[in-house]
Amino acid sequence: MPTINDVASLAGVSTATVSRALNGKSTVSPALVTRVLEAVTALGYQPNGPARSLRRRETAVLALIISDVENWFFTAIARGVEDVAHDMGYSVVLCNSDENADKERRYIDVAIQERVAGVILSPTGAGTNADVLADTGIPMVAVDRPLPVGFGDTVLVDTRQAARMATEHLLAQGYGRIGCVTGPAGVRTADDRLAGYRDALRAARRRTSSTLVRRSEYKGTRAQQASAELFAQTEPPDALLVANSAMAIGVLAAVRELGLRPGRDVGLVAFDDAPWTAVVDPPLTVVAQPAYEVGRIAAQLLLARIGSSRRAPAVTTLTARLLERASSRRSAR
Amino acid sequence: MPTINDVASLAGVSTATVSRALNGKSTVSPALVTRVLEAVTALGYQPNGPARSLRRRETAVLALIISDVENWFFTAIARGVEDVAHDMGYSVVLCNSDENADKERRYIDVAIQERVAGVILSPTGAGTNADVLADTGIPMVAVDRPLPVGFGDTVLVDTRQAARMATEHLLAQGYGRIGCVTGPAGVRTADDRLAGYRDALRAARRRTSSTLVRRSEYKGTRAQQASAELFAQTEPPDALLVANSAMAIGVLAAVRELGLRPGRDVGLVAFDDAPWTAVVDPPLTVVAQPAYEVGRIAAQLLLARIGSSRRAPAVTTLTARLLERASSRRSAR
DNA sequence: GTGAAAGCGCTAACAC
């Protein structure tokens, strides 16, 4: 592969001039610029990224470490991050931590070693590895879940409030025994959604019964099992708040297996407005989190910080909307 | 951030020894290894990736350039790639070309500049940029869609055969006017699925009518519009083969809007066994492509080639399975 | 406006 030296000799100039012509930093005479550019295309020259990074002591790459590539919420965030980053000339590398602290740690190490310009992270549980990153001084912003204060900016969705709103909607529809299927203890969103659910019941002076609550991994199969248990009780729930859309698939499978029809026999609300939720029958009522917006804002904050501004870390909280569809409309009974 | 020099002086050895101790290349006395390791942890040393890449003239990074991060088929491939790559000590950076040749070109340039060890690519349309990559000699394997011969290994699914099988299934169920909603002309999978559909009709001595075929972007909204047009005709189709799962969402929306019920009023088969397809009502009959397997095999081929073997490029073709569910069972009528 | 030269942090000959 050709180097800057090859370009320089072909163009009959020094490497310094090639570098300047290519980076538009200092001013170079138009005639030389043309010659350099011709040499570049003639040779098919592509600058060596590692060499450039080494010398400049910085890269134009952002790392986005998300906890589940197959979760629509996170891929929507990824699109938001990408769109902003590309406009600013940054590339985004997507890493899938799979809700696993070891993988997360591994990707954080890679990010540090590659000296990325910044990291956007949806931290896995409590024992996250964000401190390692913070020590390096690489700017970081957390999405979906908070980081210990001081580590960086954070972009959240007010998911507790959203869960409360969703539960209140189910109460308003006349459901009496509302259950909740949420993620593992220690995962902040899972805890918050459960808390919001309890907030609503408490405010409505309903007893919150732990027999109506199940926690499992944020996965369809686990949620299917959890909800099957819930329905197998002598006093089963008549409605369910489901904490993410992968889980919703499992819950729908369990509901179908029991011959129940959402909206008629059981009220259902799930987090995340994944495209498919609108086409199941009946359509699924969802808590629509502004995922793309979360990604955009996170990227903007990160780039601002890379641009050296030394503001104190801030928390941005966006709100979710409830999209009422037929799976929670009691009137469908 | 500490460098190898800091580690060396703290451990009281030369940088060469630190390097050797850390890379386990040549043999270093156990006592020194311990001292080096202690210094490393004391300083929180993380090797500088760009410097290492520059010197070694290689990286342990693979680029995976896919055409749609929100498409389950591609994220499943990504998991397959990742699992294999990680086992072999490689990191995977995921890039979303968005079915856009310019973005694809941009990511290929990034991959070249970063001197990645290899590239896995689902090439966008005909005018793909793979030749640029091929010129550099960076190993490459194509997934889902073929590359001009000689460019690299290719892992495909026999999607034409699968489309034929799916169409034959609809014929066997007694559907008489089977339509097809597929992707844009020039996208190989879209063309192949259409061809397979026609193969089946021809074999059954049915007329293939172009009024029953629609092409659009591989997206839900576009497919919704396309299928609405199809159904608005005086002689609408009584069944549809849909070329991917994003499109299936749009088709289901159109079908619902018309008050039709899949399986009873219209037979439906779609490509890709996305998790949600099993929980719509009625469950969607799908062509299950072995996406994860495609990813695994692609990564294995790529790593083998990075490991210098100079075999001629090969094409691996996997087969898909038809999962018959209620959306195509005429008996449900 | 252009070139010469130093050096980013690391690894791999090459000595010893």
Next chain:
DNA sequence: GTGTTAGCGCTTTCAC
């Protein structure tokens, strides 16, 4: 087994 040293390809003073 360990140290010395020469670059990898680039950017960036510093001269002119």
